[in-house]
Amino acid sequence: MNTATSTSRTWKKPPFIQSPMLRWSLVVGGAIYLALAFGTMDVNWGRVADGIPRGHRFVSAFFPPDFVSRAGDIFDGILESLWITIISTVAGIAVSIPVGLGAARNLAPRPIYLASRAILAISRTFPEIIIALFAVKLFGFGPFAGFIALSIGTIGFYGKLLAEDIEDMDPSQAEAVRATGAGWFQWLNYAVQPQVMPRMIGLGMYRLDINFRESAVVGIVGGGGIGATLLTSFDRYEFDSAAAILLIIIGIVMAVEYSSSYIRKWVQ
Amino acid sequence: MPVTQTASEKLWQRRDRKTQLSIWGVQLACLMVFAFCWSLVSEKTIWEFVYDAPRQAGDMASRMVPPAWDYMDKLWLAIWDTINIATLGTLMAVIMAFPIAFLAARNTTPSVVFVRPIALFIIVSSRSINSLLWALMLVTIIGPGVMAGVLAIGFRSIGFCAKLLYEAIEEIDTTQVEAVTATGASGPQILHYGIVPQILPAFAGISVFRWDINIRESTVLGLVGAGGIGLQLNASINNVAWTQVSLILLVILGTVIVSEWVSAKVRHAII
Numbered sequence: 093m094n095t096a097t098s099t100s101r102t103w104k105k106p107p108f109i110q111s112p113m114l115r116w117s118l119v120v121g122g123a124i125y126l127a128l129a130f131g132t133m134d135v136n137w138g139r140v141a142d143g144i145p146r147g148h149r150f151v152s153a154f155f156p157p158d159f160v161s162r163a164g165d166i167f168d169g170i171l172e173s174l175w176i177t178i179i180s181t182v183a184g185i186a187v188s189i190p191v192g193l194g195a196a197r198n199l200a201p202r203p204i205y206l207a208s209r210a211i212l213a214i215s216r217t218f219p220e221i222i223i224a225l226f227a228v229k230l231f232g233f234g235p236f237a238g239f240i241a242l243s244i245g246t247i248g249f250y251g252k253l254l255a256e257d258i259e260d261m262d263p264s265q266a267e268a269v270r271a272t273g274a275g276w277f278q279w280l281n282y283a284v285q286p287q288v289m290p291r292m293i294g295l296g297m298y299r300l301d302i303n304f305r306e307s308a309v310v311g312i313v314g315g316g317g318i319g320a321t322l323l324t325s326f327d328r329y330e331f332d333s334a335a336a337i338l339l340i341i342i343g344i345v346m347a348v349e350y351s352s353s354y355i356r357k358w359v360q
Numbered sequence: 361m362p363v364t365q366t367a368s369e370k371l372w373q374r375r376d377r378k379t380q381l382s383i384w385g386v387q388l389a390c391l392m393v394f395a396f397c398w399s400l401v402s403e404k405t406i407w408e409f410v411y412d413a414p415r416q417a418g419d420m421a422s423r424m425v426p427p428a429w430d431y432m433d434k435l436w437l438a439i440w441d442t443i444n445i446a447t448l449g450t451l452m453a454v455i456m457a458f459p460i461a462f463l464a465a466r467n468t469t470p471s472v473v474f475v476r477p478i479a480l481f482i483i484v485s486s487r488s489i490n491s492l493l494w495a496l497m498l499v500t501i502i503g504p505g506v507m508a509g510v511l512a513i514g515f516r517s518i519g520f521c522a523k524l525l526y527e528a529i530e531e532i533d534t535t536q537v538e539a540v541t542a543t544g545a546s547g548p549q550i551l552h553y554g555i556v557p558q559i560l561p562a563f564a565g566i567s568v569f570r571w572d573i574n575i576r577e578s579t580v581l582g583l584v585g586a587g588g589i590g591l592q593l594n595a596s597i598n599n600v601a602w603t604q605v606s607l608i609l610l611v612i613l614g615t616v617i618v619s620e621w622v623s624a625k626v627r628h629a630i631i
Contacts, residue, residue, distance in 0.1 A: 105553065108560050129444045135507045143502035150501055172404075175397040182394045217613055221492060221580045225597065230416050232409040235401045282374065309492045313583060316404070322493065326500050334497075338489065345488040 150331045157339055158332035162325065166337055169321035170344070173307040176238045176317050180307075181300045183239070184246025191247060192254030199258060199284075212255070216248035220306045221313060228314040238315030242303050249302070253295055254288065261287045293359045297352035304348055308341050424606035431604045435592060435611055441506050442588035442615065445581065446574035449513025454567045457518050461525035468529055468555065479522075486519030491577045495586035504585035512586055513574050520573075521566055528562040529555065564630050572623035579612045589615075 109115040159166070194200045194208030224241035231237045261284060269283035311319020318337060325333040362376035375383070462468045464479035495512035502508055532555060540554035582590020589608060596604040 105557070108557075108564075125447075129448060132440065133444060133448075133506050133510075135505060136503060139503035139505075140507060147501040150497070172401075175400050178397045179394060179401060182390075217616060218609070219576055219580050221583065222593075222609075222612075225583070225593075226420075229420070229597075230409075230413040232406050234404050234406070236405040236410060239401060305488070305490055309490045312492060312496065319493075323496065326496055329500070338493070341493075342485050342488040346484060 153331035153335045154339070157336035159336045162321070162330070162333045165321050166318070166333070166340065169311070169318035169337075170340060172235055173304065173311075173317035176235050176242060176307045176310075177300060177304045180239045180242035181246060181296065181303050184243040185250050185296055185299070187243070188247045188251035188254060192251040193258070195251060195255035196258035198263070208251070208255070212248050212251045215244045216252065220245040221309055224310040224315040225313045233314040233316075235316030238307060238310040238317055241310055241315060242306055245306065246299055246303065250295065250299055254292060257288045257291055258284060290359050294356035297355050301345070301348045301352050305345060420602060423602035426603065427607035427610060428601070428603035429607065431607055435589065435608065438589040438592050439611060439615060442578050443575065445506060445509040445513055445578040445588050446571060448510045449578070450517060450567060450571045450574050452510065452514035453517030453521050453570065454563070456514070457521035457525060458563075460518065460522040461529060464522060464526040465529035468551070483519040483522045486515055487523065489516065491516035492580065492584060495581045496584045499585045504587070506587035509578060509581045509586035509588055512581060513578055516577070517570050517574060521570055524566045525559065525563060528559045532558045561630055565627050568623045568626045568630075572619050575619040576616055579615065
């Protein structure tokens with residue numbers, strides 16, 4: 093080793109993106125995009141400035157929030173949201189089980205597989221809120237529209253994960269049960285279901301959690317639940333009631349999330 | 361293994377009597393809760409509308425074809441706005457999530473007792489409130505427009521990005537940090553040379569993943585007035601211009617598919 097080097101070398105951290113061409117073109121492209129985006133963004137700064145005192149009023153409405161004066165409406169809205177959450181989770185999962193079985197490549201024949209995958213893709217494409225918008229047009233205002241929208245969302249989510257889980261299962265167990273001469277339903281019940289059940293219960297709890305969050309917004313387009321109450325309180329500029337509703341939503345979401353992660357740990 | 365011996369043969373069952381009964385009990389309880397909730401919702405439903413819905417749906421579908429292709433001219437700006445809302449919102453979120461994640465991670469937080477709970481509270485409250493609710497609030501405060509949409513997406517995404525990022529920080533390889541510390545590096549230097557390079561791939565992956573979700577969410581923010589293509593959707597539905605509605609739905613579909621493809625490509629390149 094040559095110890096008599098006269099030039100001292102400084103070490104530099106290697107960059108995250110190795111190729112300098114790609115790195116610089118990303119930087120330049122990003123800068124051009126940002127300039128364009130900010131340039132075309134139509135912001136009414138006067139209106140934003142007007143909003144600052146209103147924003148201040150909104151923040152101060154949290155100290156303390158007003159749970160009392162709209163207590164009846166808030167209570168009804170929360171309960172309605174909870175009912176929608178529960179029935180849409182149950183109904184969505186019930187429908188997604190046959191669809192999910194059909195969408196598993198190792199279970200279903202080709203035509204059924206393609207049809208089920210198409211159903212899943214369609215129900216996953218649009219956000220729940222757009223489905224809710226159309227459900228309200230079709231079924232009228234109220235919790236039924238919210239129920240339909242959330243159920244469709246649940247089918248897409250749960251069916252896809254169920255299908256993937258079945259595709260990943262251990263085939264040797266399935267073969268063993270089949271070798272005993274089990275019928276198709278017995279095979280499903282004794283070979284497939286025990287393998288996917290723990291994870292699917294966990295995912296069901298997770299979907300319950302998502303559905304509650306979503307049930308808070310379907311009300312904005314008329315789908316029932318706490319969203320409608322929240323929208324009304326915003327429209328009336330009753331910020332202290334709105335603050336109360338938001339705090340209740342955060343509280344329930346945290347409670348559901350905590351208990352669902354507890355149940356998931358307990359099941360697995 | 362529960363096996364019952366009858367006169368002639370052994371009978372195998374999957375569970376013993378007690379487990380089976382308790383499982384049935386739980387199932388019955390769930391069924392009762394479901395029936396109760398269903399009856400309450402059913403009370404508030406006007407069933408005539410529901411029975412009429414299939415005919416209505418057919419009617420609506422027949423009015424939707426063919427999509428009003430010439431309306432596309434007015435949609436380009438809305439698509440551009442939608443993409444900007446998602447991109448700028450994600451940018452804002454990752455910039456703010458980065459420090460919050462370091463404050464929330466158990467191994468980098470300055471104080472487990474004081475700072476960490478505050479950071480966790482920010483994460484939880486940002487995550488619990490849907491971006492549409494954020495948009496509703498911001499539209500009331502700063503007025504309708506793209507700005508409210510960007511902020512709504514940003515506020516909603518802070519919690520998401522910070523949560524995934526702080527979990528990544530907590531899982532880093534401590535030996536590298538130790539090695540950098542052993543060279544006599546100061547606190548910020550340890551952060552810069554020991555920790556950041558380890559989480560950078562995760563950080564980039566999280567950002568792109570959230571961007572993809574945000575494209576989806578920014579398509580609907582217009583329903584409450586926060587800019588993007590949702591504004592056009594709402595207007596067309598209110599004007600019962602169903603051919604425009606079908607075009608907008610197709611455009612949303614296309615945007616979502618393209619963004620999903622881009623995000624999958626980028627994440628594949630990073631990881």
